[in-house]
Amino acid sequence: MTWDIVGHEKAIDVLKRAVGDEQRLSHAYLFAGPEQVGRATVARKFAQALNCTGEGDRPCGECRGCRLIAEEKHPDVETMSIGGVCDESEHKDHSKDNSQDIRICQVRRLQHIVSRAPFEARMRVIIVDPADALTTEASNAFLKTLEEPPDNVVLVLVTSREEALPETVRSRCRRIAFGGASRAEIETAMRERWGADAEKAVKLSRMAQGRLGWAVDALDNEQALDDREEVLDEIAGLLKGGDRERFEYARALGDRYQRNNKAVRDSLNVWSDWWRDVLLTASGEEELALANDRLDTLRSHASQYGIAGAVRALRALTDVQQHLDEHASPTLALEVMLLELPR
Numbered sequence: 001m002t003w004d005i006v007g008h009e010k011a012i013d014v015l016k017r018a019v020g021d022e023q024r025l026s027h028a029y030l031f032a033g034p035e036q037v038g039r040a041t042v043a044r045k046f047a048q049a050l051n052c053t054g055e056g057d058r059p060c061g062e063c064r065g066c067r068l069i070a071e072e073k074h075p076d077v078e079t080m081s082i083g084g085v086c087d088e089s090e091h092k093d094h095s096k097d098n099s100q101d102i103r104i105c106q107v108r109r110l111q112h113i114v115s116r117a118p119f120e121a122r123m124r125v126i127i128v129d130p131a132d133a134l135t136t137e138a139s140n141a142f143l144k145t146l147e148e149p150p151d152n153v154v155l156v157l158v159t160s161r162e163e164a165l166p167e168t169v170r171s172r173c174r175r176i177a178f179g180g181a182s183r184a185e186i187e188t189a190m191r192e193r194w195g196a197d198a199e200k201a202v203k204l205s206r207m208a209q210g211r212l213g214w215a216v217d218a219l220d221n222e223q224a225l226d227d228r229e230e231v232l233d234e235i236a237g238l239l240k241g242g243d244r245e246r247f248e249y250a251r252a253l254g255d256r257y258q259r260n261n262k263a264v265r266d267s268l269n270v271w272s273d274w275w276r277d278v279l280l281t282a283s284g285e286e287e288l289a290l291a292n293d294r295l296d297t298l299r300s301h302a303s304q305y306g307i308a309g310a311v312r313a314l315r316a317l318t319d320v321q322q323h324l325d326e327h328a329s330p331t332l333a334l335e336v337m338l339l340e341l342p343r
């Protein structure tokens with residue numbers, strides 16, 4: 001079994017050596033790299049390797065520890081994430097309140113857990129994903145655990161925006177960098193491991209931009225590809241319309257954001273991909289575009305808006321994502337973005 005991961009050889013090398021030698025094992029790691037490239041998957045393998053009781057290469061994938069961790073049921077391996085649980089009687093479960101951050105109450109629960117000896121693991125592993133979602137209060141509280149980590153605890157902080165983490169937090173972690181997989185690696189993995197047919201493997205590997213996790217999700221979930229088509233249609237329609245359509249669209253997106261912020265963030269990623277494609281096409285690099293199934297529209301946007309228009313749109317999209325992160329009014333932030341788009 002061993003690690004059985006596509007790519008990330010360097011990261012795994014470092015972690016394997018730490019598993020074999022306690023002197024090299026850090027109490028805290030920062031897994032830094034883009035979304036959906038496999039950071040959390042590697043974190044779970046690391047937890048398995050640290051706790052495997054099988055013979056031979058670790059993780060064996062078959063012992064009790066390995067199995068429980070793979071099923072996310074191990075009592076000593078926890079992921080703390082947005083919408084997780086806490087011990088406060090008034091809240092308890094944040095999955096129902098459209099939570100956008102990791103709260104101090106969740107950190108307190110964690111601190112209570114790590115203050116006791118593990119139930120059965122050799123090493124308790126706590127994965128914080130995404131670590132950049134810790135509120136300021138929460139990360140201050142978490143810092144105490146980082147400063148005086150209990151024995152038998154390994155903390156793994158997962159982030160795609162390490163600049164958003166306080167320096168005090170970052171400096172206490174061993175940083176492990178994660179990059180995307182190559183198009184060829186994703187294509188092969190889609191065919192050989194996930195049973196995709198050749199045509200779909202090519203298409204997904206092209207659209208995945210190094211994110212194997214995205215390709216795997218999209219393979220199982222036709223909905224993700226349909227959603228993308230729908231957003232692309234909306235983009236094309238909206239650019240033809242006037243300010244009024246833009247305001248209406250912003251309001252609809254703002255409402256949707258209150259209910260399901262992840263869906264809106266996914267749409268904004270599709271928008272960014274689209275404008276990157278327009279930029280590439282306008283720069284004569286059409287063959288690098290992801291939306292190669294919509295070349296006609298791409299070409300027409302490229303000639304209409306040019307490089308300057310595409311750059312302006314990309315900037316508006318970066319700004320809106322930042323404003324949303326800072327908890328600005330979503331409708332206002334989205335209106336500003338839509339009005340900034342070229343016309």
Ligand SMILES: [Zn+2]
Nearest residue numbers: 052060063066
């Ligand atoms: Zn095992």
Ligand SMILES: [Zn+2]
Nearest residue numbers: 086091092105
């Ligand atoms: Zn709470």
